[in-house]
Amino acid sequence: MSAGAGDVVLRVDWPECRARGLCAELLPERIVLDEWGYPVVLGPVSPALQALAREAADACPRRALHLRPA
Amino acid sequence: MIRPPDVVDVTPGPMLLSGIADGPSLAAHRVRQGPLPEADAGALLAVIAPLAVRGRGGAGFPLARKIDTVLAHRSRRPGRRPVVVVNAAEGEPASAKDSALLDVAPHLVLDGAVLAARALGAGTVHLVTSVDRPWAGAAAARAVAERDDHGIRWSRHEAQARFVSGQARAVLELLSGRSGLPVTSWVPESMSGHRGRPTLLSNAESFAHLAAAVHVGADRYASYGTPQEPGTTLLTLTEPAGPDGSFGGSSGGSGRAGVDGVPVVGVRVVEVCHGDAASQVLSAQALANPLLVGGFHGAWLSPRDVPALRWSNAHLRALGASLGAGCVITLARGQCPVEETARIVTYLAAESAGRCGPCFNGLPALADEVRGLAEGADTRRRIAELTGLVRGRGACAHPDGTARIVTSLLTTLDGEVEEHLDGRCGCRALSTVGAA
Numbered sequence: 312m313s314a315g316a317g318d319v320v321l322r323v324d325w326p327e328c329r330a331r332g333l334c335a336e337l338l339p340e341r342i343v344l345d346e347w348g349y350p351v352v353l354g355p356v357s358p359a360l361q362a363l364a365r366e367a368a369d370a371c372p373r374r375a376l377h378l379r380p381a
Numbered sequence: 382m383i384r385p386p387d388v389v390d391v392t393p394g395p396m397l398l399s400g401i402a403d404g405p406s407l408a409a410h411r412v413r414q415g416p417l418p419e420a421d422a423g424a425l426l427a428v429i430a431p432l433a434v435r436g437r438g439g440a441g442f443p444l445a446r447k448i449d450t451v452l453a454h455r456s457r458r459p460g461r462r463p464v465v466v467v468n469a470a471e472g473e474p475a476s477a478k479d480s481a482l483l484d485v486a487p488h489l490v491l492d493g494a495v496l497a498a499r500a501l502g503a504g505t506v507h508l509v510t511s512v513d514r515p516w517a518g519a520a521a522a523r524a525v526a527e528r529d530d531h532g533i534r535w536s537r538h539e540a541q542a543r544f545v546s547g548q549a550r551a552v553l554e555l556l557s558g559r560s561g562l563p564v565t566s567w568v569p570e571s572m573s574g575h576r577g578r579p580t581l582l583s584n585a586e587s588f589a590h591l592a593a594a595v596h597v598g599a600d601r602y603a604s605y606g607t608p609q610e611p612g613t614t615l616l617t618l619t620e621p622a623g624p625d626g627s628f629g630g631s632s633g634g635s636g637r638a639g640v641d642g643v644p645v646v647g648v649r650v651v652e653v654c655h656g657d658a659a660s661q662v663l664s665a666q667a668l669a670n671p672l673l674v675g676g677f678h679g680a681w682l683s684p685r686d687v688p689a690l691r692w693s694n695a696h697l698r699a700l701g702a703s704l705g706a707g708c709v710i711t712l713a714r715g716q717c718p719v720e721e722t723a724r725i726v727t728y729l730a731a732e733s734a735g736r737c738g739p740c741f742n743g744l745p746a747l748a749d750e751v752r753g754l755a756e757g758a759d760t761r762r763r764i765a766e767l768t769g770l771v772r773g774r775g776a777c778a779h780p781d782g783t784a785r786i787v788t789s790l791l792t793t794l795d796g797e798v799e800e801h802l803d804g805r806c807g808c809r810a811l812s813t814v815g816a817a
Contacts, residue, residue, distance in 0.1 A: 322567070323774070324565045324776075325565060325736070325737035325738065325739070325740075325774060325775050325776050326563075326564060326565060326736040326737055326776050327565070328737075328738055329738070330738055345739065345770055346770070347738055347739070347742040347743075348738075349738040349739050349742075349774070351770075351774075377567075379567065
């Protein structure tokens with residue numbers, strides 16, 4: 312999936328991530344979990360989804376999910 | 382067990398390795414190259430930018446662009462003064478060219494670092510070698526003791542003996558007194574590197590190229606190589622591994638039995654011109670077999686493409702490979718690339734720093750499946766699934782590089798893998814005999 316105008320991308324700080332999985336519950340539109348419980352990011356986040364994405368990033372107990380400019 | 386070479390044969394070459402017979406002293410270096418020229422940033426960039434001097438990571442990032450970025454982000458404010466880092470940590474056991482350079486031509490590397498530091502206004506040059514190659518650190522220390530570079534402070538560091546120790550962010554962690562493992566970064570180190578300062582970090586060879594270009598001049602530098610890819614490049618050639626898994630069998634002093642019957646591990650470092658034919662440095666046996674280019678994170682080339690291979694990045698890209706750090710691993714006749722890949726991937730999985738979940742979990746799983754393939758099970762679908770799961774999902778490129786060599790085995794050497802699974806490659810027959 313390529314980024315459109317106004318999109319942001321989700322980046323995982325991998326050494327910080329401990330597979331708690333909240334991000335996938337809060338943002339199933341863009342995050343699924345792999346077989347070990349770590350997030351798989353499905354693509355850039357459109358403006359319509361950004362409030363949810365922000366919530367998912369803020370909810371991460373490890374602060375391992377980041378929104379970055381596309 | 383896979384470990385760095387005990388014996389490194391260095392063959393004299395056209396430019397970086399041209400004067401090694403005179404010894405590594407500063408006096409010999411100055412007789413050969415003359416005094417260190419003065420060059421401000423503009424002058425330095427004017428020389429190296431058209432010569433396409435590159436870093437030696439998989440991406441081959443142009444050194445001139447790194448210098449440009451450091452210049453754009455430096456300032457006179459405290460804590461923003463640029464830093465220069467010469468990276469010879471060389472965590473990859475199949476690489477020896479940076480350590481070898483520090484041993485045989487250290488002042489070319491140090492001249493390049495001083496030229497860069499002066500052009501950028503950096504006051505400190507950090508030199509990083511590996512703790513398991515103490516001879517390289519000792520050579521660097523001897524060379525630094527000979528020098529008197531006004532306004533430059535040298536700082537030496539020893540990286541842990543790990544595959545990922547040479548990764549840029551791991552080196553910066555080491556410099557900050559931490560454990561020297563890769564961490565996440567959102568910006569390049571040329572913008573924000575050592576303690577947040579703009580940092581020019583490159584491998585020892587790139588600094589030697591910078592110095593060579595300034596010393597001999599752009600015209601002579603460009604007389605080597607091709608118009609598209611001027612200059613030379615260093616290669617570390619690993620000849621077939623012995624039955625115990627160690628490297629050996631290169632020319633010169635290697636391949637003999639070592640202390641307590643442990644075979645000596647040997648490699649050959651050569652300097653080739655971009656565009657040169659691989660047949661000039663590889664044996665007939667190596668030319669007739671699959672070739673691993675770019676080291677343990679590299680890609681396999683098919684025996685169909687090896688005889689006509691040239692050391693050109695454009696040519697290698699067309700074959701799905703890249704020179705990377707210049708490690709070239711050759712196979713003996715009858716040596717199976719599936720078994721060799723299984724051996725390497727098992728090692729790479731054990732070398733995960735264990736910090737990033739997908740690498741920590743995925744690489745051992747991938748290694749299991751590649752070993753399964755070596756033992757004759759058709760695990761190709763699961764391997765493709767796992768390479769997809771680890772790629773791009775770590776703080777450093779270790780999972781990506783490990784996925785790359787496995788993927789190249791399944792794609793470039795698909796015919797060899799079929800033969801292996803059919804029992805026609807000879808290696809399983811051999812292992813059956815060995816087990817009986």
